[in-house]
Amino acid sequence: MVIRVVVWNENVHEQENEIVADLYPDGIHGAIANALNAADGVSAATATLQDPEHGLSAARLAETDVLLWWGHAAHGDVSDTVSERVVEAVWSGMGFIALHSAHFAKPFKALMGTACNLTWREAGERERIWLTSRNHPIAHGLPDQFALENEEMYGEPFGVPEPQETVFISWFQGGEVFRSGLTYRRGAGNVFYFRPGHETYPTYHDPNVQRVLQNAVRWAHNPARRVPDVTDTPNVPVDAALEPIEERGPRLHRDGEAGFR
Ligand code: ZN
Numbered sequence: 001m002v003i004r005v006v007v008w009n010e011n012v013h014e015q016e017n018e019i020v021a022d023l024y025p026d027g028i029h030g031a032i033a034n035a036l037n038a039a040d041g042v043s044a045a046t047a048t049l050q051d052p053e054h055g056l057s058a059a060r061l062a063e064t065d066v067l068l069w070w071g072h073a074a075h076g077d078v079s080d081t082v083s084e085r086v087v088e089a090v091w092s093g094m095g096f097i098a099l100h101s102a103h104f105a106k107p108f109k110a111l112m113g114t115a116c117n118l119t120w121r122e123a124g125e126r127e128r129i130w131l132t133s134r135n136h137p138i139a140h141g142l143p144d145q146f147a148l149e150n151e152e153m154y155g156e157p158f159g160v161p162e163p164q165e166t167v168f169i170s171w172f173q174g175g176e177v178f179r180s181g182l183t184y185r186r187g188a189g190n191v192f193y194f195r196p197g198h199e200t201y202p203t204y205h206d207p208n209v210q211r212v213l214q215n216a217v218r219w220a221h222n223p224a225r226r227v228p229d230v231t232d233t234p235n236v237p238v239d240a241a242l243e244p245i246e247e248r249g250p251r252l253h254r255d256g257e258a259g260f261r
Contacts, residue, residue: 066095091187095220100197125173152198
């Protein structure tokens with residue numbers, strides 16, 4: 001079975017900043033897709049903010065097993081319609097991997113339901129990433145810790161709900177720490193947040209980072225059939241109840257009427 005992946009990127013810094021363009025001539029999305037396509041059983045394509053419907057039509061999401069999301073400068077330009085579509089795809093079983101500054105991406109914030117804020121500093125400092133369990137599938141094949149020589153600092157407190165699992169913890173040269181790899185389940189969908197990936201550093205060329213992303217795609221993939229009509233709220237009339245019941249008391253809704261939203 002091939003895992004069908006879409007790497008989504010706002011693709012703004014690459015077009016506006018020379019450093020980022022030099023680091024990622026195929027865009028951050030291109031670099032990540034190349035790394036994922038090097039893994040067995042993974043087929044990764046890309047989509048960007050500039051594509052019609054941001055490259056995320058309902059038809060395309062229906063055929064996407066795992067969506068990765070990199071956004072930063074243009075969170076506000078993502079249409080609410082597309083964001084809601086992504087969230088519903090996750091509820092129905094699509095995997096979702098939020099990368100770095102995607103902590104403020106519309107679909108990630110909606111999935112978390114909290115502020116998703118953090119402290120930060122752009123000083124090119126060393127980040128040391130520790131794994132919390134050698135047995136976690138997202139940590140497969142990784143050393144107990146690895147370093148990124150230049151990264152942006154993200155520090156606690158990180159305004160996300162308590163995760164299902166904390167797979168990575170980061171230490172920064174300036175003294176801060178951060179929960180860098182977090183797993184969630186939202187509906188039928190597996191969600192993973194992975195912290196590193198500031199645009200002015202070569203983070204996505206790092207073999208350990210690439211390994212994490214390959215592992216995370218496999219972890220996030222839910223092979224079960226998508227949950228159909230995941231937001232439906234069907235009314236069950238009295239005469240369709242499993243056991244015979246008698247209607248009692250007043251009511252607001254008529255038979256067959258759609259409920260309020
Ligand atoms: Zn950044």
